[in-house]
Amino acid sequence: MQDNITKLFKAIADPTRRDIFHALVIATSALSITQISNQFEMTRQGVTKHIKILNDAGLVQMNEQGRNRFCYADPKPLQEVNKWMQFYSQFWDDSLDKLGGYLDSKNG
Amino acid sequence: MQDNITKLFKAIADPTRRDIFHALVIATSALSITQISNQFEMTRQGVTKHIKILNDAGLVQMNEQGRNRFCYADPKPLQEVNKWMQFYSQFWDDSLDKLGGYLDSKNG
DNA sequence: TTAATAAGCAACTAAAAGGTTGCTTAATTT
DNA sequence: AAATTAAGCAACCTTTTAGTTGCTTATTAA
Structure with missing residues (x-):
């Protein structure tokens, strides 16, 4: 299923x-x-x-x-969830500057 | 809600x-x-x-x-999920020996 | 200024989720 | 052996979820 x-x-x-x-x-x-x-x-x-x-x-x-x-x-099994999140974690692990710039580019 | x-x-x-x-x-x-x-x-x-x-x-x-x-x-927001999982991660981060013993105690 | 495009809203449907009651079966106590 | 206890199963009910269709409104393009 x-x-x-x-x-x-x-x-x-x-x-x-x-x-x-x-x-x-x-x-x-x-x-x-x-x-x-x-x-x-x-x-x-x-x-x-x-x-x-x-x-x-x-x-x-x-x-x-x-x-x-x-x-x-x-x-x-929660390791699987952890693994799934690892990819996305790079976007909050990155320096705030980089994330800020990324968001700015989408907003502006 | x-x-x-x-x-x-x-x-x-x-x-x-x-x-x-x-x-x-x-x-x-x-x-x-x-x-x-x-x-x-x-x-x-x-x-x-x-x-x-x-x-x-x-x-x-x-x-x-x-x-x-x-x-x-x-x-x-996924950091929240990460935080939730951190508590449980100790149970898979522990040495296999310790986890094994823990499970054995429950099984036996 | 009429067309077309982007999206919201409301109503509806079908299926899944969360939970219940009632009854049965199997293992233990007494 | 009779009573109790642990749990399964099935049927049912209610709410939520996932999705649809149809229509309206607002912005943009021709």
Whole structure:
């Protein structure tokens, strides 16, 4: 359906998903779906859907144990986002003079 | 309605908008709406909507001249995204050993 | 001064997103 | 074995998103 980088951007474009992802990143152990749900004012099914999207983007991995599905964050795919941004970063990394001149040329 | 970082992420989450933004970044001069539209298989109104979203996110600036609205990219807001990612980058910047141990502790 | 061009606005449509409720299944406790 | 708990699945609803068509307005060119 959609390419990886789009999946990735869409995954982190939702504030709730950023919150879930963050909660998993700072967690000291993997958390079950229910444990995650308890931290949010949303039904477990709602959280499950978000987790699925994060998982499809590679940002959350699972670990099934009996009736539990322990989730943990995997920030590595964010490197792709970093890579995407690297090209554009040259335009803010450049000296302000150069950027100023560039913008002036477009404005004037 | 929604916070800046969310607007920013949503703006770049759409592939067409990333394409428009990229076209403006690499353009040697500011481009009118019509000039941009000609590069995409989409109506001018469709492009206008995308431009509006990019503009709301601060990624595209305008420059009205008569009946033309010349648009140019402003990548600076992407620094916010960069900042957001910096926190998570520690988890992929760390030595593989440390990351491995962290994951093992969650898996095991 | 009539043509043509650039773009805005509004209404509409189709599909996707974000979320819910209700029910089922499978694994654990008691 | 019965009750509880964790989670999946499907259907549904509402809002947002991505895009269209049609029309108007304002600027510029012939």
